[in-house]
Amino acid sequence: MNAHFLTRTFFSIAYAFSTDTEKIYTITNWPGAEDRIVPKTPTVIEYEIDSKTSFKWGYEVSPLAERKITNLKLLLDPDQPRPYFIPRDAEAELAKIPKAPVDAISDYMGAIFKHALAEIKSTSLDPSFIDSFEKRFVLTVPAVWSDKAKSMTLEARYKPSKLSRHALTIPYLGRQACRHLPG
Secondary structure (H helix, E strand, C coil), rough: CCEECCCCEEEEEEEEEEEEEEEEECCCCCCCCCCCCCEEEEEEEECCCCCCEEEHHEEEEEEEECCCCEEEHHHHHCCCCCCCCCCCHHHHHCCCCCCCHHHHHHHHHHHHHHHHHHHHHHCCCCCCHHHCCCEEEEECCCCCHHHHHHHHHHHHHHHHHHHCCEEEECCCCCHCCCCCCCC
């Protein structure tokens, strides 16, 4: 089971096994973070020049990169009010993306899901044991997000995983949802 916490600037993952739902683990090893142990990764993506499929994400992207795409969630609903410290030029950000914002977020979340499963397997004595578990993903987003941004985030999240659609808007409910989802 996994709970994914997506915010404007960071993404984190917590997970538990159905055999012991009281024991919660977090992903703390991220590509590009070198030897740092961190509980979250930046919500940033940078596509290779002239590519719609090759990209870096999270800590792999240099903070100085000119083509990096930050504040992905804000691009899902450009009409939503932005905090004063966020640049208001959504069109300039959209121009950096070689595809629709929902597809860029889908790429980002697909990379996150793939990395999370690899990390979970790497901590297991028998990686095939992890393959035998049913996986349930719960995505939580801040409650202040617009309904349009929430809906499009859910659409993006569904694309890479092909798993059931579940989303909550209050992060601490993620753990509860993992325990009580049907099926």
